[in-house]
Structures are given as structure tokens and as C-alpha cells.
Amino acid sequence: METLGRPCLRTVEAYRPGKPIAEVQRELGLRKVVKLASNENFLGASPRALAELRRAVKDSHLYPEGASPLLRRALAAAHGVSEGQVIVGNGSDEVIRLLCEALLGPEDEVVCSRHGFIRFKQQAMLMGAGVVETPMRGHTHDLAAMARAVTKRTKLVFVASPNNPTGTYNTRSEVDALLAALPSQCLLILDEAYAHYAEARPDYPRSLPGLVRQRPNLVVLRTFSKAYGLAGLRVGYGVGDAGLVAWLDRIRMPFNVALASQRAALAGLADAAFVRRSVALTAKNRAALVRALSALGLKTEESATNFLFCEAPLPGRELFERLLKRGVIVRSLDEYGLTRHVRISVGSASQNRALLFALRGALGETR
Ligand SMILES: Cc1ncc(COP(=O)(O)O)c(C=O)c1O
Incomplete structure (x- = not known):
């Protein structure tokens, strides 16, 4: 392919989407997995x-x-x-x-x-x-x-x-x-x-x-x-x-x-009612999550979205791996050249609780 493929494609990498729940369940043998990696709507579909x-x-x-x-x-x-x-x-x-x-x-x-x-x-x-x-x-x-x-x-x-x-x-x-x-x-x-x-x-x-x-x-x-x-x-x-x-x-x-x-x-x-509810609940859960993350010493950027850009106290990839082991999928941002950050989608109250529980474990882990 190096000779057949168009030269401009040689440096193009495949898009790395957030890890799917089924894949994590299969690979790590986990039953319960919470995905907060692709900025999906935690309320489900309209x-x-x-x-x-x-x-x-x-x-x-x-x-x-x-x-x-x-x-x-x-x-x-x-x-x-x-x-x-x-x-x-x-x-x-x-x-x-x-x-x-x-x-x-x-x-x-x-x-x-x-x-x-x-x-x-x-x-x-x-x-x-x-x-x-x-x-x-x-x-x-x-x-x-x-x-x-x-x-x-x-x-x-x-x-x-x-x-x-x-x-x-x-x-x-x-x-x-x-x-x-x-x-x-x-x-x-x-x-x-x-x-x-x-x-x-x-x-x-x-x-x-x-x-x-x-x-x-x-x-x-x-x-x-x-x-x-x-x-x-x-x-x-x-x-x-x-x-x-x-x-x-x-x-x-x-x-x-x-x-x-x-x-x-x-x-x-x-x-329109569903969209209003999505936006309002996202704002409420986002604010609660920002407070809880801050209590754990994690800084987040002011967000106008359904996710948080979060500074990690360790390499983002490592935090991602530690959370993954605990059944929570977030997004590491190495491909963006952001090696000290992770992106976390705002979840439902119970998803966010699972995230915070996993985070406490992940941050307490000795390197
Ligand atoms: C800024 C931005 N643009 C576009 C997209 C693509 O969205 P979709 O292809 O699902 O409409 C995304 C998906 O996360 C996004 O974050």
C-alpha cells in the first residue's frame, strides 16, 4: 500500500473514537461499564x-x-x-x-x-x-x-x-x-x-x-x-x-x-421539550460534576457543552487506563497533543457517581 496509496494518505491516521462499552466488557471481563467518552446524551434518545x-x-x-x-x-x-x-x-x-x-x-x-x-x-x-x-x-x-x-x-x-x-x-x-x-x-x-x-x-x-x-x-x-x-x-x-x-x-x-x-x-x-430537558439536566449535572472534580483536586475548563475538559494530575493516557480498569471509559487526548488532559462526558447522576468512585480509586493508585 505504501506505493499504491495516494501519497497524502501516508501520514493520515484512522480516527480513534471513544472505546465502545461492548469492547471494554469483552476485553476486561467487566459486567458494568459506564461510557463517558463520546459526548452522547445521558438521557437517551428523544x-x-x-x-x-x-x-x-x-x-x-x-x-x-x-x-x-x-x-x-x-x-x-x-x-x-x-x-x-x-x-x-x-x-x-x-x-x-x-x-x-x-x-x-x-x-x-x-x-x-x-x-x-x-x-x-x-x-x-x-x-x-x-x-x-x-x-x-x-x-x-x-x-x-x-x-x-x-x-x-x-x-x-x-x-x-x-x-x-x-x-x-x-x-x-x-x-x-x-x-x-x-x-x-x-x-x-x-x-x-x-x-x-x-x-x-x-x-x-x-x-x-x-x-x-x-x-x-x-x-x-x-x-x-x-x-x-x-x-x-x-x-x-x-x-x-x-x-x-x-x-x-x-x-x-x-x-x-x-x-x-x-x-x-x-x-x-x-x-423541543426533550431538547430543553437535555440542556437543563446537562447543565445541572455538569455543575455538580465540576464541583465534585474540583473537590478531588481536578481542574476543569468552563464548559458550554455536555462534556468537561479536565486537567489530569498524571498523564491523561494513564488516567484513562486506570479508569478503564474500573469500568469507566473517558477520552484521553493524545491525538490532540494534549497529554495532560482527559475529556469526560457529563453523565446521569448515577454515571457521574460511578465516575467519581472510580476516580478516587484511580488517583489513589500508586504509580
Ligand atoms: C465539534 C464536533 N463536530 C462534529 C461532530 C460529529 O458529529 P456527528 O457526525 O455525530 O454529527 C462532533 C462529534 O462529536 C463534534 O464534537
Whole structure:
């Protein structure tokens, strides 16, 4: 493969997802395993989405409608944009991939932040594009530094806000200034996977529909994986310029989102009560977890998400291993170059209790 494979893929590593529960049970012979590694919704899935999913699986012998038209229409109405401005993907991850496939080649560059969501960099590398990484201000993206890093070769600037894995967000004025500084041929991809958890903050940008209407070079990404609790169904979407969306549609897999997933997401979209409950309970459990971690001497970054970015008193990988032995899966962040941190998803009260119990044991272990 070293000679057959495209040269730009030689340095690309496979994405390392949070360890699945079943794998840990098998490998360590544990019965009870708590997973706080992938920022899933501890409340489960939206009940309305689940009810529709049960109905929709009966139609599993049918191909879905390729462009997810009903979901697209509902999303357009929900966000005050036109249907042509919405693309639905197999998770927002697919939309990131489509953007890179449609726009990038070896002669192009993308600008990412040093500890920004790693999928941006990985997808750009897949296309052979150059990746320029700018330093952060603490653990928050420095959008002014990102603007300064833009050259004539830059096609995409990627900003996850709130960011995974650091949990921080950029303010409306920071995003406005970045957009104002970008040349028109350079797109800002604003990944708002965790928007529901951040949008109550007065300085969180109102990207949909406001900013997208004003700026044709802005694409906003959202997902059903977090506040709607539908990570397993793989539905996300992008909102941007209709001309760009038409390009993405050309290269999308013909049936990229499963029929049952489209139907469940459509029902989930209408489940505002579930989203409100998810956001409120997450905030409550997050605050309690921050206090409990701090009592154990662990510092966390202020989070606008459903996870905590936590400084480890030992190498993050080691803390991860020690917790794993005790049946709790968190995420170590070596691939981000963050060797002294772990990312911990906010869980239910009982999951968080199990985490804290395991943490006490893990921190008490002599090295
Ligand atoms: C910032 C960010 N963007 C995008 C995604 C991908 O989400 P999905 O593909 O499940 O929609 C994630 C997943 O955790 C994320 O944290």
C-alpha cells in the first residue's frame, strides 16, 4: 500500500473514537461499564424520535429519499433559510467530508486551531491540502490569529464553537470580526454541534439564520447526535449558500442517510421539550460534576457543552487506563497533543457517581 496509496494518505491516521462499552466488557471481563467518552446524551434518545423510528423500521426494505427532502424542508423552516441552503449528512461528519472533497486539492490550504476538532484536519489531509494550525488563547480558539493565517491559498477556515475537546466557545463579536476579515473566496465552516448547550449565553452568535443570510461564505454545521440523543442514527446537517449546497449534493452518496434515520430525526426536531430537558439536566449535572472534580483536586475548563475538559494530575493516557480498569471509559487526548488532559462526558447522576468512585480509586493508585 505504501506505493499504491495516494501519497497524502501516508501520514493520515484512522480516527480513534471513544472505546465502545461492548469492547471494554469483552476485553476486561467487566459486567458494568459506564461510557463517558463520546459526548452522547445521558438521557437517551428523544422519545418522539424513538416512536417514529419504531414505525419507520417497517419500511426498511425501501431505499430512502436520497436528499432527505422532508427533513431538509423542516430544517429550513426551523432555521428560517431556504431548502436549497440545507444539506443533510450521515452525521455532520459527512458534511465536513463533503466540504473537503468538493473544495480541496493539494494546492489548497485550510486554517484550523491547534486543539480544534480533529476531524477538520484529518479530512483536509485526505484531500492532500495543507493544514495551517494556529495557537489558541488558553483553550479558546484565537479567531484573530486564524484570520491572520489566511493566505491566497486558503479555502476553508474551520471553527468548532463550542469546541471539542476543550468545551469553550467564541463570542459573536469574535465570529463577526473573523467573517469580516475573510476574503470572499474563503469559507468559514462554523461547526455548532454543541449549539444547544451554549445558545442561552448572551454572547453566543446567532448564526442561523442571521449570519448565514448576511455572509454567503459561511457554512454552519449542526447535528442530531447531541441534544436530540440520536448519535447512533447518524444525522447531521450543514446550512450555507445554495450554490455550494448544490455542489455538495452532486458528490453526496445517493442514499447517504438511512430512511429510519431521516424519519426519526424529523420527529426529533419537533421534540423541543426533550431538547430543553437535555440542556437543563446537562447543565445541572455538569455543575455538580465540576464541583465534585474540583473537590478531588481536578481542574476543569468552563464548559458550554455536555462534556468537561479536565486537567489530569498524571498523564491523561494513564488516567484513562486506570479508569478503564474500573469500568469507566473517558477520552484521553493524545491525538490532540494534549497529554495532560482527559475529556469526560457529563453523565446521569448515577454515571457521574460511578465516575467519581472510580476516580478516587484511580488517583489513589500508586504509580
Ligand atoms: C465539534 C464536533 N463536530 C462534529 C461532530 C460529529 O458529529 P456527528 O457526525 O455525530 O454529527 C462532533 C462529534 O462529536 C463534534 O464534537
